[in-house]
Amino acid sequence: xxxxxxxxxxxxxxxxxxxxxxxxxxxxxxxxxxxxxxxxxxxxxxxxxxxxxxxxxxxxxxxxxxxxxxxxxxxxxxxxxxxxxxxxxxxxxxxxxxxxxxxxxxxxxxxxxxxx
Amino acid sequence: xxxxxxxxxxxxxxxxxxxxxxxxxxxxxxxxxxxxxxxxxxxxxxxxxxxxxxxxxxxxxxxxxxxxxxxxxxxxxxxxxxxxxxxxxxxxxxxxxxxxxxxxxxxxxxxx
Numbered sequence: 001x002x003x004x005x006x007x008x009x010x011x012x013x014x015x016x017x018x019x020x021x022x023x024x025x026x027x028x029x030x031x032x033x034x035x036x037x038x039x040x041x042x043x044x045x046x047x048x049x050x051x052x053x054x055x056x057x058x059x060x061x062x063x064x065x066x067x068x069x070x071x072x073x074x075x076x077x078x079x080x081x082x083x084x085x086x087x088x089x090x091x092x093x094x095x096x097x098x099x100x101x102x103x104x105x106x107x108x109x110x111x112x113x114x115x116x
Numbered sequence: 117x118x119x120x121x122x123x124x125x126x127x128x129x130x131x132x133x134x135x136x137x138x139x140x141x142x143x144x145x146x147x148x149x150x151x152x153x154x155x156x157x158x159x160x161x162x163x164x165x166x167x168x169x170x171x172x173x174x175x176x177x178x179x180x181x182x183x184x185x186x187x188x189x190x191x192x193x194x195x196x197x198x199x200x201x202x203x204x205x206x207x208x209x210x211x212x213x214x215x216x217x218x219x220x221x222x223x224x225x226x227x228x
Binding site: 043044091104 | 156157164175208216217218219220221222
């Protein structure tokens with residue numbers, strides 16, 4: 001069965017600290033997608049990244065970086081030099097199969113609070 | 117370019133009442149989705165559509181019906197609302213092969 005676990009319910013950091021949000025997934029498929037979404041206090045969801053199971057290269061986008069490790073079934077998200085605007089709930093998600101990338105299974109989310 | 121819009125933003129229903137949530141997108145996307153988000157949980161897929169005139173069940177379809185008569189609109193119906201359907205509902209859209217990238221602002225529904 002497919003499952004996404006975000007063990008960190010809430011994280012609080014001071015601005016400019018680096019922070020890593022953990023995501024561990026379970027799937028029997030060899031072909032799957034992993035995602036991260038951001039939900040700021042305003043409530044909308046913002047797509048951040050999609051990674052397929054064949055691409056284990058780390059991804060960096062500005063202050064954001066993602067570390068995909070198949071050996072540990074993890075897809076962790078790091079924010080470097082955090083800012084108050086990074087405060088949000090972050091969701092990791094999984095979908096199985098190349099043709100079903102829209103059938104996402106979400107983790108329960110990690111609430112990040114960045115204090116000034 | 118409004119992106120994905122949802123109507124209404126808030127609604128309170130009594131048990132047994134019916135209502136329809138409207139999702140509209142102006143990006144000419146083929147795929148549209150309805151999710152629900154309950155407190156402390158991630159989103160769960162209710163129904164989705166891969167094109168005009170087509171719909172399919174997601175993870176939690178019971179108690180809901182959908183229609184996609186026009187490409188830009190995806191309607192979610194509750195025929196007989198129950199308190200368990202109290203939730204925030206999100207609509208999303210995407211191009212094929214389908215990663216929900218664009219979300220609406222959400223509809224907060226309370227069923228008393």
